[in-house]
Structure formats: C-alpha cells, structure tokens
Amino acid sequence: MHNTLNLAAPPKANPWKELKTLSIIIPAYNEEKTITQILDKIRSVLLIRDIEKEIIIINDCSGDNTEQLILEYMNLYKEIRIKYHALPVNSGKGAAIQAGILLATGEYLIIQDADLEYDPFEYNVLLKPIVHGFADVVYGSRFMGGSPHRILFFWHTLGNRILTFFANMFANLNLTDMETGYKLFRTDVIQRLYLEEKRFGFEPEVTLKMSRIRDLRIYEVGISYYGRTYKEGKKINWKDGVRTVWCIIKYGLLSSRHLKQEATVKTKQVSQL
Template identity: 40%
Template sequence: MTSLSVLVPVYNEQHLVATSLARLEVLEGSPHLERIQAIVVDDSSRDGTAAVLRAFAEQRGVQWLEDGPIESGVELKGHGRSGKIEWVFLRHVLNGGKGRAIRTALAEATGELTVIHDADLEYHPKDLARIVKVFVEEQADAVFGSRFAGAEARRALLFRHELGNRFLTFLTNWVTNVNLTDMETCYKAVRTDLLKSIPIISNDFRLEPELTIKLAKREARIFEVPISYSGRTYQEGKKINWRDGFKALWAILRFAISDRVYTDDAYGSQILGRLARAPRFNAWMADTIRPFCGQRVLEIGSGTGNLTRRLVPRQTYVASDINPLYLQTLNGLTVDRPYLDVTLTDVTRGDSFPQVPGGFDTVVCLNVIEHVDDDHGSLRNIRSVLSADGKAIILVPHGPGLLGTLDEVLGHKRRYTEETLRRLAKDAGFEVAEVLRFNRVGWPAWWLNGKVLRRKQFGLFQILTLNALTPVFRLVDKLLPFPPLSLIAILRPTTAGAAEAPVEPGEPSASTQATA
C-alpha cells in the first residue's frame, strides 16, 4: 500500500474542471492506495473556474474560504476530506504558468508518490491505478503514462501534433539515452521525495522535457505504462501549440547541457553530482583500487554508485551512504544485482555498520573520513567489521597547505600528509601495507581554484575537460613533478586493533584517550 498526491494545475477550464476532478474519485477503489491527496491550483483563471471549483468543493463538504491566507502569492481557498481523498484548493494571485502551478502544488504534497493531472478530459485517472501498481511491483522511481504505447483506446486526432510530439521525444531520448515513447505525456508519476529534490524552473510546457531530462540525469528507474487518451481540438480548448514546440526544442538543448539536477541541501548533492560528470576519472579511481578488493566488500560513502558499478559483481557487496537521495538511487541498482545490498551507514556510528559472517574482507572508504570530526573513531569502526585478514582501502585528500575554498564547500575538515595518515592508521589499530599517490595532475588545478582564485564551485567546463583528458592523465600522472592530490592507504588490522570496540559519536578515540 502507498499514498498518492495528485497535482492539478487549472487555468480557464470552467466547463471541464469539475468533471476532471470528479474522475479522480475512481482512485478510491485502488487496492494499492491507502491515501489520496488532490491538490488543485487555480492559476488565476479569468473565466468562471473559481466559482466552479468552489461549488465542487462545497459538494464534497470542503469549507471554502472567502479570504484565505496568502503566502508568496498563493491563496488557500479550501482544505477538507471526502472519502479517501484529501482535497486542497489553492489559487495564484497572479498567473504564473503550468510549471509554477506544479511547484506550488508540489510544496504541499505529502503522498509517497506524486503525479500531474491536467484539468481537462484528455486523460482518465483510471490509468493511474495501473501506474501506481508499477511502483509497488517494480521499485520504479518514475512511471510515465504513454499515449503511443498501445492503449485500449486512443482518439484518432491531430496527426501533425503527434508528429511533433514524437520528434521531441526522439530528441529527448537522444540526449538522455532513455527509450521513451511519449516524453510530452501529462501523466508523469514520480516518487515525491525524488521529485522535490529536483530543481524545476520551467513555468510553461517546457516543464515536460526539463523533468524528463533531469530524471534521466538522476539515473531514475523510469517505466512506461500504456494509457488511454482522448485528445481535444483547439476549438475544444487545447492550449499547447506550435510555439510551445519551438520552446521545447530550446529547453531540450538547455537541459541537456545543464547539470543542475539537485536542489541545494545539507549534503552538497549538487556539487557531488557535478563531480559525477567525469566517469573516466571515476574509472581511473576504480581501476586503481580494484586489485585490492576481495569478495565481501563494504563501500562507505557510495554516493550514486559511480564506483559501485565498476567494482561489482562480488560475492557480497554492500553499498552505503547517509544521503537519503543517494540511497534511493543505490536501491535502484539492487533490482538486477542479487549480490548487492544497500544500507545507511554513518562512518562515525559503529551501530550503523552492517555485519556479515566472518567480517568483510574489504572496506572501501574514499573521500569520507576528512569530512568527520573524529577520524580516529571512524577508522576504528571500520576495523570492527573487518575480518582478521581483511583490508581497508582509505582515500583522503593530501596536502594541508592546499586547504582552501574548494575544501570548505566540500566540507573537508582537514587534508593529510603521508605521515599523519600513517599515524592515524596506527592509532586506530591498523598497519599500513601500502600508500598509493593518486592524481598528481589535479594538484595545480586545485591550488589555482581553491587557493588563488578562491572559487567555491567546480565549473562544468572544467569537469568535462577533466573527463575528456583523463586517459592522457592516467599515462603521465606518475611522471609529473607535483605532489599527489590524494593518498590511498591500504590498511590491514593489527592484533591490538582487533580488541577495540566500535566508537560512537562523542566517545573519545584511542589517540584522545592516550592524550588525556
């Protein structure tokens, strides 16, 4: 069972909106829905839409407010429940377009899933029940209702309009490498937490390619379901036209180039998402540590799985992170990888670590411990889940003198020298088997951007250049006269370290206790 929020943007639909909303009541019969929320946003209609919405609400026992509270240009007009459906009626003081109405409604969404439903009669909510079923059975992140995938019924109408839709879908598929049949469909259902984490900026029908491209860039598991479609003519009130088609072309180009796919959050998701635009660099990192990986692997700080995909398959592989958005993406990888498990693991909390019989033979922890206050305790936690002959692969930023604005924006609390890294490992119960000096070519760029120019973000062009030149960097890196940007330590537990218990946040580490 799940819950569904239905977002209904309305503009000048006085003749159709009541019937369209009444159709939503068919969802009450769905065996997969325990709660339904319908959020209706009147985008400052100029016809009789407001009066029709009021009559509809009052027929269902929803109290209508003459002068509802207004916040950021949005007026609350009604809120109440009828059967299994919670109704919310909002009104824009000024017309803002479909995209803005969707953002207004999305801010109020509380269901686990969210879908867009137009206020006309082209789409029928009976198809939403089948869309919801896909989420329940297939671990989908998004499900599109396709008008061109062989539904039971489809009105034969507007051939040239369909050609335009198919062309825009083709272009979107080209830039995303996702084989959709109907990008322009209104019925786009998405997991609510995922949808809320995507920055939507389009105010008109450019919303359709924007949302599709950004979902693809977020590596969402997208499915399609055939739906019925009863299109209407322009004489019957259809609003989208050829001008919107040209706007969509520009939108496809714009969002194909852009990598703004995360809203700002406490985890720095957008910054790390940009770094993921260098898959060749990630492959270089994976190739460097792969020879040291065993068959029972715990990866801490997996992000969206850039490294995970390159290190599997293994007998057992547990990918972990603390960012709920990343965990959602990682869970999508488990569907066809039975050896892969995903869990929330906080490196500072020993009780959050997963356990396997005999312990993990490898713990991979890249670019993590420099973010935490107690790096000693974190390494001891890693030691606690390793087998007696296991290995910890730890990557940290090198060079305290390089600490600058880029480290600040990434949340780095420190950079290491080889000496401090070795001392840290010893204090945590490890012996250092090997230290690899990684990415000398990155040292000048980091120094220039973080120390001289004091930049607080990575330019997209810089990341794409890094990705393009990585094959060359791999060949010349060891020949360059620069210090490494990162150190990779291969650690083995010592006998003394085996006796130490996991460390909880606030508990002093071994080095702290010794100092005390």
C-alpha cells in the same frame, strides 16, 4: 558533467506498505467546463492496495468560474482531501505544477490535467510498477498498447515523436512519449529537483533532470488518450514546440544543475514561485 547523486532508495520487498497516499496535482486555467467532471472522476477512482488520494488544485489565475466551482465542490465534498491554492498572476502550467509539488505530502504524486484528455481510472495502471517494486517514476505513454486514442493531428503526433527522440538522445532513455501529461513520481525525489520552467517546458526539463539521477528506475505503461481540438480548448501551440526544442538543448547540453540546495528544499514556500 552530470551529477551522479543517488536519490533512489534501493528496491523494497513490499513497497506498497510505504505507499499510503497518492497526491494528485491538477493545474487549472479557465477549466470551468471540465473541472467538476474531472473531480468527480478522481473521487470515483478506487486505488489499488487501498491507497488514499490527496487532491491538490492549483488555479493559475483563471478568468472564468473555475475558482467558484472548485470552492463549491470542496464545500459539497468535505470528506475528500482537497488542497486549493490560487496563484496571484497567470504563471503557466509549469509554475502551477511546481506549486503543487511543494504542497504534496503523499509518497508519490501524479499530474492530472483538468481537461479530460487523460482518464483518472488509469491511475492503477501507472501504480502497478510502483507497488510491485519495479519503478520510482512511471510515464503513461499514448503510443503504447491497445487503449483507446482519439485520432487528431498528424503534425502534432510527428512533432511529439521528434521531440521525444531528441529528449531520449540527450537523456539516454528510450521513452515513447516524453510529452505525456501522465507522469507519476516519487515525491521525495521530485521535490529535490531544481525546476525552472514555468510553462510547457516542464515536460522536457523534468525528463532530462530525472535522467541524471543514478539508479532511478523509470518505466512506461500504455494509456488511453481523449485529446481536445483547439476549438474544444487545447492550449499548446507551435511556439510551445519551439520552446520545447530549446529546453531539450538547454537542459541536455548547457545546464548541469538539476538538484536544489538542501536548505532550499526545506524552506522554499509556494508564495515564492
């Protein structure tokens, strides 16, 4: 049975007055080809309402020069708020995101892949429903609107739509893109979620657990998408799709826990992930 604890604060007349900082979580694994480029893009973005940026990079035990490039960038641009944490072992994208969530101090946070598939210049598109007081969570959909999309694989698109359909069925939502990499959350809400998935199962888990929070306002906006091929470094495969199906069943039917214990929220450290 779903817990109906209401974590969503009532709408405010001027919500942007409370939104001073956006935390940007970058899970990175062997991204030496693109990590500097994505940081340059983020640095160049001017957020609406003069919102500041807090960049949080979680290195998932990369075996290439990702760490060296990050440290060099931090030394070169000392005026930028960058937090860096290296996981001791390769733990997966979900584990890296969880580590970043614990480090976030902004009122809202967004997940940014390091591979250039998602464009940081669209942060403001996702922020608009927030600053206008409509939303607590915003998903960036690759299947809405007229923004540019690289044409890639039919079966990936079909699989995404099927997975989104089943997630919607269990969550009682009408999302068009559950698997999107662009998800913007209220930090105080997502830090209360009990998250378990260490790899690509994070997407269905967070969606289904968010859906259990009464009165949480979830919005979708259209975004562009510059997808990679496997040759260019795309990491997700059919096994991750199977895992996603299992996660939808697990968190939609079998598991009722979606919130941390209060003491856990206050004391859990990144090193425990």
